[in-house]
Amino acid sequence: MKLRFFLAALPFVGMYSGGALAEHLPILFGMPFLLSWNLIWMAGTAAVLALILHLDTRAEAMNAESESGAQR
Amino acid sequence: MNAALIVITLFAASALGLGLLARRGKKLSLEQWAVGGRGFGSLLTFLLMAGEAFSTFTFLGASGWTYSKGIPAFYILSYGCLAYVIGYWMLPAIWRYAKERNLVSFADYFASRYDSRGVGVLVSVVAVLAMVSLLIIQLRGLGVIVSEMSYGSIPPAAAIWISAILMAVYMTVSGIHGSASIAVVKDVLILALAIFLGIYLPLHYYGGIGAMFARIDEVHPELLRMPEHGLNLSWYNSTILLTSLGYYLYPHGFTAVYVARDAKVLRRNVVMMPIYQVLIAFLFLVGYAAALTVHGLEGPQTDLALLRLVKQSFAPWFVGVVGGAGLLTALVPGSLIMLNASTTIARNVYREGFARHATEKQVARVARIALPLFTLVVVYFTLIGGATFVTLAIFASSLLTQLVPMLAASFLKRPFGTREAAFGGIGAGAIVLVLVNWRGVTLSSLFPHAPEAFTSINPGLVALLVNAAVFIAISAAQRSLRARMATPVQSS
Numbered sequence: 001m002k003l004r005f006f007l008a009a010l011p012f013v014g015m016y017s018g019g020a021l022a023e024h025l026p027i028l029f030g031m032p033f034l035l036s037w038n039l040i041w042m043a044g045t046a047a048v049l050a051l052i053l054h055l056d057t058r059a060e061a062m063n064a065e066s067e068s069g070a071q072r
Numbered sequence: 073m074n075a076a077l078i079v080i081t082l083f084a085a086s087a088l089g090l091g092l093l094a095r096r097g098k099k100l101s102l103e104q105w106a107v108g109g110r111g112f113g114s115l116l117t118f119l120l121m122a123g124e125a126f127s128t129f130t131f132l133g134a135s136g137w138t139y140s141k142g143i144p145a146f147y148i149l150s151y152g153c154l155a156y157v158i159g160y161w162m163l164p165a166i167w168r169y170a171k172e173r174n175l176v177s178f179a180d181y182f183a184s185r186y187d188s189r190g191v192g193v194l195v196s197v198v199a200v201l202a203m204v205s206l207l208i209i210q211l212r213g214l215g216v217i218v219s220e221m222s223y224g225s226i227p228p229a230a231a232i233w234i235s236a237i238l239m240a241v242y243m244t245v246s247g248i249h250g251s252a253s254i255a256v257v258k259d260v261l262i263l264a265l266a267i268f269l270g271i272y273l274p275l276h277y278y279g280g281i282g283a284m285f286a287r288i289d290e291v292h293p294e295l296l297r298m299p300e301h302g303l304n305l306s307w308y309n310s311t312i313l314l315t316s317l318g319y320y321l322y323p324h325g326f327t328a329v330y331v332a333r334d335a336k337v338l339r340r341n342v343v344m345m346p347i348y349q350v351l352i353a354f355l356f357l358v359g360y361a362a363a364l365t366v367h368g369l370e371g372p373q374t375d376l377a378l379l380r381l382v383k384q385s386f387a388p389w390f391v392g393v394v395g396g397a398g399l400l401t402a403l404v405p406g407s408l409i410m411l412n413a414s415t416t417i418a419r420n421v422y423r424e425g426f427a428r429h430a431t432e433k434q435v436a437r438v439a440r441i442a443l444p445l446f447t448l449v450v451v452y453f454t455l456i457g458g459a460t461f462v463t464l465a466i467f468a469s470s471l472l473t474q475l476v477p478m479l480a481a482s483f484l485k486r487p488f489g490t491r492e493a494a495f496g497g498i499g500a501g502a503i504v505l506v507l508v509n510w511r512g513v514t515l516s517s518l519f520p521h522a523p524e525a526f527t528s529i530n531p532g533l534v535a536l537l538v539n540a541a542v543f544i545a546i547s548a549a550q551r552s553l554r555a556r557m558a559t560p561v562q563s564s
Contacts, residue, residue, distance in 0.1 A: 008157050015150045015312065019305045022143075022298060030282030032142075032296050038149045039353055045153040046346040049160055053343055 014041040077222045079392025091242025091250035102436035105247030112331040119255040120328040127405040128213030132375040138359025139377035142295030144303035155319030156342040164335035178323035179420040185482040188491040196420035199323045201468030203413040211454045214402035220379045221395025240447040258400035270354025273361040310530040318473030324408035414443035474501035477543040497543030504535035
């Protein structure tokens with residue numbers, strides 16, 4: 001559970017650090033820093049959420065298994 | 073008759089056809105009409121949620137803001153992603169609760185959670201007024217798009233009338249199925265167009281994306297820097313927080329959650345939603361491409377940047393395609409707003425207020441009568457005005473975000489928020505917003521010596537914080553009071 005909340009915090013840290021970082025590095029990959037940065041974190045958010053979904057699905061499958069095991 | 077006009081007309085006719093055909097093979101009870109019998113799979117739920125999130129504001133606003141303001145516009149790309157992280161846990165919780173209690177409207181949720189008709193009435197009034205202003209925005213955007221892209225041959229008023237009638241007809245007949253089937257076409261089209269325009273226009277005018285930014289840096293370097301005053305870093309960060317917290321509090325977006333078949337569908341969707349946001353990045357590129365190629369747009373006109381650049385760069389038939397896509401971009405959220413306003417009027421105003429024993433069938437009939445009437449009223453205010461009422465409606469839409477503390481407290485395992493606290497909190501937030509909007513009170517006028525990083529915070533966020541503080545204080549006070557009153561009874 002703790003791992004999931006740690007993962008969920010990452011996009012917030014990423015998106016909020018962008019503005020401050022942009023003051024020092026105006027351009028990244030030929031685009032304004034904040035545009036590239038936000039795009040990277042957009043993909044990062046999707047990846048983080050996919051990972052959390054994977055963890056949840058696995059945990060639920062294990063729960064279901066142990067429950068059906070207990071019934072037997 | 074020009075090619076663009078023909079293409080736009082074809083789009084409008086196909087939208088009507090698709091919307092009407094969506095009815096086929098379905099018996100429409102209120103639940104089926106309003107929330108698709110809660111049977112929508114991943115794809116349709118995704119499209120409806122995306123349809124709500126990507127409206128004419130995204131289409132015209134994202135490029136227009138970049139054109140006129142530059143960097144601060146990037147907040148539009150950030151807040152959605154953060155909202156989806158919150159949504160991963162929040163949406164399944166809302167869905168389960170709504171399913172258990174057969175909730176249909178936005179206000180149903182709050183009335184049921186706080187077990188209070190008063191809360192239901194408060195939320196319905198705010199929601200219906202807010203939906204008036206949201207629909208006005210969609211209709212105005214639509215009028216602008218269609219008249220621009222038909223080279224002025226369809227005036228905005230005619231475009232608004234025609235499309236409002238189209239929407240009212242297919243929505244009354246097919247309900248949410250009408251929005252859903254049009255959303256499929258709209259999303260494929262808008263995604264393809266945004267990617268194409270975002271790559272082609274910088275390439276065509278500047279020779280590449282990197283070259284475009286190098287050129288802008290020479291001519292308009294201010295568009296590539298975060299401003300130090302006004303829309304500065306603190307404004308940017310506070311706006312992301314405010315908009316991501318308020319993301320799901322649009323009535324038509326909130327009820328798009330109800331249509332899902334199961335909670336898994338919603339979780340899978342929020343994983344996909346951030347990727348879909350890439351669309352916005354391409355619209356930013358279009359806005360930047362317009363910065364040095366489209367001249368003379370100022371004030372609210374800057375929203376025309378994308379349309380003007382397209383007209384300047386392509387043949388009429390393609391201009392028509394963009395106009396048609398813009399039309400669909402307004403139709404999907406517009407029709408969802410109508411649907412939600414009419415179910416709210418029928419369930420929360422008619423049944424709760426006037427006919428407590430009305431059957432589902434009667435409520436469904438009222439909803440289907442309310443839809444065209446609501447549309448007519450909104451078209452009236454869009455075209456003829458009524459400045460006071462429109463201001464009130466816009467104010468109501470800014471109040472929607474003030475429901476955040478109530479919504480957040482509804483997920484707590486141990487009930488905490490009370491209805492008195494809900495009223496108090498929203499009242500306090502509303503007072504702050506009134507002071508900001510009509511009395512010219514700002515953080516810098518209250519704290520003249522405070523640093524600008526503090527005074528540039530978005531006033532909406534300040535209102536929300538005041539609201540949350542009042543909400544928590546009243547709830548906590550009531551709780552300790554109740555605990556104190558309960559103790560002597562137990563001890564005796």
